Amino acid sequence: MRRNSLKRYWFCHTALRGLLPVLLCTAASVCMSGATHAAGVSSGTAEGASSQSQYSLQIPAGSMAKALNALSVQTHQTILFSPQSTSHINVGGMKGRMTPTEALQRLLSGSGLKAEIVPGAGFTIKKASAIGKKSAEIKANDVETIFSFAHRKVKSEKRTSNVIVDSIAYDPFENLGGNSSIASSLILLPGVAAIYNGDEPRYVSLRGISPDLNHTTVDGLTMASIGETGSGTRRVNLQDTPVEMTSHTNIYKSFTAEQSGDAIGGVIDMIPMSAFDHKGLYAYLDGYGIASLYGGAAGQNGLSGYPKHMGAGEKAVISGRFGKNKEFGIIISSRYQNRVTNQTGTSGGLQYFDTAGKSISEPSSAKWNGMVAPSSYGSSEYANSVTTLGGSGKIEWRPVNTGLTASIMGWTYRRQEHQVGDWDAYNLKNSVTNQTPTSGTEQVNSIYVRRIQNTYSRSSNGLIGHVDWTRGKHDLVVRGGYTWEDYDNYQPLERMRTYPSSLYANYAGDPKNGKMFRITSLSDPSQVQNAKWSAYQMQQQWRKSTEGIPTVRADYGYNVRPNSRGFGVAAGFEWRGFNIKFDEKDKIWNNGFDVTSDAMYSNYYPWKWSIPFVFMNVNGLKYDWSSLSQSKSNAATSLYNSRMSDYRYREDVTDGYVSLHYALPHTVFIAGVRVDNVDYTSWSPTSSNNIASEGFTRRNGNYINPLPSFDIVHHFPWNVNLHASYSRSIGRPTPSNIAQAEKISCGTDDDSGVASCSISSGNPNLKPRKAHNFDVAVDKYFDHGNGMVSATFFNKIIKDDIYNLTNIYMQDGEIFQSSTPMNASGSILRGVEFSALDRSIHLLGQVFDLSMNATWMQGHMHYSNGTTMLRSDHLIYQPDVLVNGAVTWHIPAIKGALRATANYNGKFLTGLGSTRDENTGQGSVFMLNMALWHQVYKNVSFKYEVQNLSNTHFNNVIGSKLQYTNNTNYLGRGVYFHVILDYK
Numbered sequence: 001m002r003r004n005s006l007k008r009y010w011f012c013h014t015a016l017r018g019l020l021p022v023l024l025c026t027a028a029s030v031c032m033s034g035a036t037h038a039a040g041v042s043s044g045t046a047e048g049a050s051s052q053s054q055y056s057l058q059i060p061a062g063s064m065a066k067a068l069n070a071l072s073v074q075t076h077q078t079i080l081f082s083p084q085s086t087s088h089i090n091v092g093g094m095k096g097r098m099t100p101t102e103a104l105q106r107l108l109s110g111s112g113l114k115a116e117i118v119p120g121a122g123f124t125i126k127k128a129s130a131i132g133k134k135s136a137e138i139k140a141n142d143v144e145t146i147f148s149f150a151h152r153k154v155k156s157e158k159r160t161s162n163v164i165v166d167s168i169a170y171d172p173f174e175n176l177g178g179n180s181s182i183a184s185s186l187i188l189l190p191g192v193a194a195i196y197n198g199d200e201p202r203y204v205s206l207r208g209i210s211p212d213l214n215h216t217t218v219d220g221l222t223m224a225s226i227g228e229t230g231s232g233t234r235r236v237n238l239q240d241t242p243v244e245m246t247s248h249t250n251i252y253k254s255f256t257a258e259q260s261g262d263a264i265g266g267v268i269d270m271i272p273m274s275a276f277d278h279k280g281l282y283a284y285l286d287g288y289g290i291a292s293l294y295g296g297a298a299g300q301n302g303l304s305g306y307p308k309h310m311g312a313g314e315k316a317v318i319s320g321r322f323g324k325n326k327e328f329g330i331i332i333s334s335r336y337q338n339r340v341t342n343q344t345g346t347s348g349g350l351q352y353f354d355t356a357g358k359s360i361s362e363p364s365s366a367k368w369n370g371m372v373a374p375s376s377y378g379s380s381e382y383a384n385s386v387t388t389l390g391g392s393g394k395i396e397w398r399p400v401n402t403g404l405t406a407s408i409m410g411w412t413y414r415r416q417e418h419q420v421g422d423w424d425a426y427n428l429k430n431s432v433t434n435q436t437p438t439s440g441t442e443q444v445n446s447i448y449v450r451r452i453q454n455t456y457s458r459s460s461n462g463l464i465g466h467v468d469w470t471r472g473k474h475d476l477v478v479r480g481g482y483t484w485e486d487y488d489n490y491q492p493l494e495r496m497r498t499y500p501s502s503l504y505a506n507y508a509g510d511p512k513n514g515k516m517f518r519i520t521s522l523s524d525p526s527q528v529q530n531a532k533w534s535a536y537q538m539q540q541q542w543r544k545s546t547e548g549i550p551t552v553r554a555d556y557g558y559n560v561r562p563n564s565r566g567f568g569v570a571a572g573f574e575w576r577g578f579n580i581k582f583d584e585k586d587k588i589w590n591n592g593f594d595v596t597s598d599a600m601y602s603n604y605y606p607w608k609w610s611i612p613f614v615f616m617n618v619n620g621l622k623y624d625w626s627s628l629s630q631s632k633s634n635a636a637t638s639l640y641n642s643r644m645s646d647y648r649y650r651e652d653v654t655d656g657y658v659s660l661h662y663a664l665p666h667t668v669f670i671a672g673v674r675v676d677n678v679d680y681t682s683w684s685p686t687s688s689n690n691i692a693s694e695g696f697t698r699r700n701g702n703y704i705n706p707l708p709s710f711d712i713v714h715h716f717p718w719n720v721n722l723h724a725s726y727s728r729s730i731g732r733p734t735p736s737n738i739a740q741a742e743k744i745s746c747g748t749d750d751d752s753g754v755a756s757c758s759i760s761s762g763n764p765n766l767k768p769r770k771a772h773n774f775d776v777a778v779d780k781y782f783d784h785g786n787g788m789v790s791a792t793f794f795n796k797i798i799k800d801d802i803y804n805l806t807n808i809y810m811q812d813g814e815i816f817q818s819s820t821p822m823n824a825s826g827s828i829l830r831g832v833e834f835s836a837l838d839r840s841i842h843l844l845g846q847v848f849d850l851s852m853n854a855t856w857m858q859g860h861m862h863y864s865n866g867t868t869m870l871r872s873d874h875l876i877y878q879p880d881v882l883v884n885g886a887v888t889w890h891i892p893a894i895k896g897a898l899r900a901t902a903n904y905n906g907k908f909l910t911g912l913g914s915t916r917d918e919n920t921g922q923g924s925v926f927m928l929n930m931a932l933w934h935q936v937y938k939n940v941s942f943k944y945e946v947q948n949l950s951n952t953h954f955n956n957v958i959g960s961k962l963q964y965t966n967n968t969n970y971l972g973r974g975v976y977f978h979v980i981l982d983y984k
Helices: 034-039 046-050 064-075 100-108 143-160 182-186 632-645 735-739
Strands: 011-013 055-059 079-081 094-098 113-117 123-127 165-169 192-197 200-206 214-218 246-252 266-272 282-292 310-322 328-347 350-354 368-374 376-397 404-428 433-436 439-471 474-498 504-510 515-522 534-558 566-589 599-601 614-616 647-663 667-688 691-716 720-731 743-746 757-760 769-782 787-799 802-811 814-823 826-843 846-864 869-872 881-891 896-905 908-913 920-922 925-937 940-947 953-958 964-970 974-983
Touching: 055 064, 055 100, 064 079, 064 100, 094 100, 100 113, 100 123, 143 165, 143 246, 143 769, 143 787, 182 200, 182 246, 192 881, 192 896, 192 925, 200 214, 200 266, 282 328, 328 515, 368 433, 368 439, 368 504, 376 515, 404 614, 439 534, 439 614, 474 614, 515 964, 566 632, 566 735, 632 667, 632 691, 647 691, 647 735, 667 735, 869 908
Parallel strands: 079 123, 214 266, 757 814, 802 908
Antiparallel strands: 011 079, 055 094, 113 123, 165 246, 192 200, 246 266, 282 310, 282 974, 310 328, 328 376, 328 964, 350 368, 376 404, 404 439, 433 439, 439 474, 439 504, 474 534, 504 515, 534 566, 566 647, 599 614, 647 667, 667 691, 691 720, 720 769, 743 757, 769 787, 787 826, 802 814, 826 846, 846 869, 846 881, 881 896, 896 925, 908 920, 920 953, 925 940, 940 974, 953 964
16 A cells, blocks of 8 residues: 555544444445345445444543544444544543534544544544645545555454454555456465466465355355366356455355355455545556566477567556435446466376386385386476456446445456467386486386467456345345356367387486476487477367356345344345356367477477477467368267267255344344255266267256354453354355266366376266354454454364365376366364454554464365275365465655565365375465555556566475475566556
C-alpha cells in the first residue's frame, strides 16, 4: 500500500465482538460477517441499521484514543482517526443508552474534532478546522484510504465472524506478480499451499486437502471449472482470475449450516468490488513490461514465432456513481497480459539391483543392495507464449432509505497458450557397473526425440444478479446466475527413435538429497550424431469441453447480525445445476519410416544437461499430415481412443438449511442442519473386444446427506475471541472420475510432471467423501485493531476418501503414468495454524507492515492397492509444513514502499502407487518475490518487481517417503516494470 507520509496513516478501531457487516456490503455482493455472511444475508447500512440504534454504553475517562476505541467495541462500529489528531486530548467518562452518533457528539464536543459518516463504512474523525479546505490529510476516496479500508475490512471479517475465516484484500501495490491473481494472493494466508503452473500458483489446497474439495464462489455463486485438459474437475483455476474484480477474498475454514456443504478443505468466496466502496470517480491504470530472464531453447529449436524473453500487460479499474442521490454505481475492470515462459525440465526413472547386480522390481527385497540407479534420463524444453485477456463489469442500485440494494455483474476471461515442447530421452538397460550410491555406468538401450505442440484456449465466464432487502431485524438476499467455461485444444505429436550399439552412459547424482541422477558423459557421442532415426508415434489430438453451472439461492435471516442479542434464525434454499461435455478426437498415423533428415543436431546444452540437444526439426502445426498413411489397425485405435475419452455428466444439487442462533452479551451459540441432495446422470462410452461402441451407457445415481453443525463463539476481555466448531461436510467426486472410461494425455503440464504420457480412467462406483470437522481457534487483537495473533487447531475424520492409485512404467521409450480413482477406507487429518500480523509496526523511526503464518499438519490414510490394505502417512496434497510471510517497509521520502513475500510449501503426495515405492509427489518449494514502488508525480507511480527472486527449481519426487527426486523444472526469474496512474 502506497502512503504519502507517516502522518497520513489512518487507524481503524473495530469492535471486539463484531463489526457491522455493512462494511463489507457492496451492491453486487453483500458480504456477511460470520454466519450471516455464509448465508448471504445482508445486515443493512451503517447509518441506517446500527449507527442510529441505541446501545448501553460505559466509556471510562481517559484519553480520546481509548474512548473512541471503547466506543467502537461497544457499538460494533468502525471509527477511523489519526493518532496524531487525538494525542494529548482527554475526555471524561460517559455512561448511558444512546446511539453511536449521539455518543460521538458528546465525546468530541469542544475537542476541535468532528465525526463524519462514511456511507457503508462507519465514521471518520477529522479536525473541524479542516472542513471545506484542501488539506494534506487523506480523504475517504483517496487511493491510500481505499486500500486501507480494504485491509481493515478483512481483519474485521475475521474479528466479527461466527465461523473461522481468513481474508485478504485487493491492493494493486501489494499484490505482487504481473498476473496478480487470486491464487497468488491467497497463498499468503495460513494453511494455504500453492500448486504451481510454471512459476505461478494455479490452484490452492487448503489445510492439506485437494483443491477439488474446495468450494469456490463469486458472491456466493459457484464458479465453473473444467480442469487443465478440459476433462472435468472441481478445482477452480485461480491463476487466471484477477484480483482487480474483487474487493477481497474470504476463506471459510469452519462450516455452519448456512454455507455450502460440499467443501472439506474450505469455502473460497470472492467478494466483487463495488462502486460504493468509493465516494466519487475512481480510476486505476497499470501498464507494465515483462522480461523473462531464462531463454531456454527458444530460438535454438528451429521454430519461429516463440519470443525468447519479453512480454507486456495492463490492468485497469474504473468506478463511478451517478443519479440524484448517487444511488447508482458502475464499475469496470480489464486485464491483458502476454508473457513468455521458457523452461527446462529433467526427469528420469529409477531402478534397483540386488547384491549380485541383478535387477529387482522394488527395494523392499531383502537382497536389495541399498542403492538406486537411473532407468532413464530425459530433458524437456518448453517455450510458452501465454495471453490472458478479459474484464468484468457491474451495475448497482442502492435507493436511499429503502433497505434495498441490487446489482448485475458479468465477467469473461480467456487464456490462450501456444506451447512447443521438445524432449530427449535416453533409456538405459537394466544392468549397471561401477555402481556407487551417487554414480555408475549403464548401457544405453534407445534414444527418443519428441516434439509436441499445444495451441489451446480456455475461457471463464459468468453473469450473476443480486437483490438484497433489509428491514428491522429481517434480512433477505436472493441471488442467481450462470457461470461457464470452455476449453479447446489442438495438439500434434511427432517422435523419432534410434537404437545405438555399445553406447554407455556415465551418470551421477544424489536423488535422495534432491539432486536427481544425470548423464554426465557418453562413451561415444558420435553414435548420436551419426544415428539413423525412424518415426514413432505420429499422432494428432483435438479436445473440446464445455461446462455450465446455473444457480439460484435465497437466504433469510432474523436477528442474526453481529450486534444482535437473543434468539435468531437463518434459513435458505439453493438449487445448482452442473453440466459438462467432453469430446476428444485422435488420429494415429503409421510410423517406422526414415526421418533422419528431420534430426537437427545443435550446440545447445540445456540446463544441467551435458549432452548436445537433438531436436526433431518439424512444425507440428504446419506438418503435412496428408502425406502420411493410416493402417486399419491405427484407424481402429484412433477411433477407440476418441470414443473412449468422451463423456457427459449432469448433476442437480438441491440444498435447504435451518440455523438457530442465540446471542448473549459475550457468547453466541449456533446450531443448524443442512440437507444436501444430489441427483446425477453420467453418459460413458463402452467397449467390447477393444471396439468402442458408438453410443453411451447411461447411469443414474443420487445421494442425500444431512449435514449438522454446532458453533460457539465467546468474546473474552483483553480483545480475545474463542471459536469452537463441529460440522459435517461432503466432497463430491469429480465428473471425470465417475463418467470417463479412459483418457490418454501426452506432453501436458498436469500435476505429476514426471511422466510424458498419462492414462486416466474413471470409476462409476465412487462414493462421495464424508468428513467430520472439528475446529478450535483463539484470536487476540492489539494495537488498536492493527495487530492480531491467532492459533487454530483442526481435525478432520474423512470416510470414503478418494485417491488416485498410480502406476509408473516404461513403454516404448516413454514414461507412462496410469491412474484410477479409488475410495479409501478412511483418513484422518489434524493440524495447527498460527498467524500474526500488524500493519503498523514502528521500528527505528520506520513503519512496517508484517504478516506471517505457519501451519503444521499430520494425516494418514488406509487404502487398498487392489490386493492388500496399505497405510499412507500423508493425504493427497498434504504437506507437513507450510510457512508464508510478507513484509512492507513504507518509505515516505519516496512516497512508496519496499515489499517482499515468501512462501514455503513442504513436499506432498500427488498419487499413491500400487506399492509405497511408487508413490509420487511434488517436492518442497520456497518462493521469494520482491517489489519496490514510488511516486514520481501526482497520480503517477513506478513499480519494479522481481518474481522468483529465489531462483527456485520445481521438483517432483517418488518413493515410500518421497525421498527421491526424479524430475526438476527450471524457469528462471521474471522482472516487471509498471507505470501506474490513479485518479480519485
